[in-house]
Every structure is written in structure tokens, then in C-alpha cells.
Amino acid sequence: GNSVTQMEGPVTLSEEAFLTINCTYTATGYPSLFWYVQYPGEGLQLLLKATKADDKGSNKGFEATYRKETTSFHLEKGSVQVSDSAVYFCALSGGAGGTSYGKLTFGQGTILTVHP
């Protein structure tokens, strides 16, 4: 079945530092890939997505590229801010077998804390 493995956290950075959160996946076929963000006490919000190989999703300065050859979808940001402190989840859906689009498989989440 599908699975997502995320970089273990927590990650602590100073403001303006470079961020990378690794995500690799296992799936048959051609899944869609997502990064969701969860701010303290809130539900999840979609941060960015990519639906096919070599697509780059981007939003709010964050980027991730769908790499089929390495089955990865690493999240990056060139200069983090205190307001980026949150939990980040990598997820996939779809692939072979006609899996429902909404049945996402999530990684375990990575806690990011950014200090001033």
C-alpha cells in the first residue's frame, strides 16, 4: 500500500535560515503529492501540491518538486519567519487502483519552530 515517510522532527531554526523538510513516498502508479501545514490549535491547510512528475508546487515562499526517480517531495524555503512555526505534513493520494482522491496517506508530521 501507499506510505509516506517524513524527516523526524522537531526542527528548530533561527529566523531567515534555510529550511528543508524531507519527504519520501511509496506508491504504485502516479500519485498526487501535497504539503499541509497545521498552525497551533488549528486544522490543516493545504500549503502546496504537485500532481505529476517534475511539477513544482509553490506557495508563501515554500517550494517542493515532485521527483519520481527518487520518490521524493522535499519541502524548502529560503528564509523562514517566526510565523512559519507549525507542523508540516507530507501526503499523497491516488496512484494505481483508482484510489479515491480524498483518501490521503499522511506522513507523521514535522514540528518546525522558528526563533527570532
Added chain:
Amino acid sequence: SQTIHQWPATLVQPVGSPLSLECTVEGTSNPNLYWYRQAAGRGLQLLFYSVGIGQISSEVPQNLSASRPQDRQFILSSKKLLLSDSGFYLCACHSITGELFFGEGSRLTVL
């Protein structure tokens, strides 16, 4: 645009008591609806999904059940809560652009 309302936002219940978490969706019709659980320190696990009124699919065996009495209403229930049912419960549906859209969540603590 779609809006998902979940209530209660926070709930503290004793072991063995019943549970009812409600989710309603606005701004869409015939949505696929989902219940996810986020246990402390862990990722999200899909519990149930529904493609229509009265249609429920369970993803994992557990102490919980779900019902969909109306097109835009999705309810998560239990007859007798266990300590392991504690967690953050998220209701979700597809957004108009196809990705999953989540509600604000209901935090359940079982003591």
C-alpha cells in the same frame, strides 16, 4: 467557497461514556466526506469516508462509528470511549479545486 464546521471544538469525557462529534459542510453539494484522527505525536489516520447519504466506509477497525444522515452532515460516534480514543479529530471534504479541505478539528481527551 466551502466551509466546514466542527463541534464541539474541545471535549473531555470519562472512559466508558458515549461520544458524538458533528461536522457540517457549507458551500458544496454531494461532497465526499472524511473523518481523520491525529493522535498525540503521530500523523493523521483516515477513519471513515462517505460518498453519500447513508454510505459509510471504515478504514480501520476501532471503537468508533460514523453516520451521514444528511448530504452535508457527517457524525462520528462511540457508545463507550476508551483512553486510546483521545486525539484530534478532523472532518474533511474536497475543495472546489480537488484537494482535501479540513475543518478546525475537535480535540477529545478521554480520562
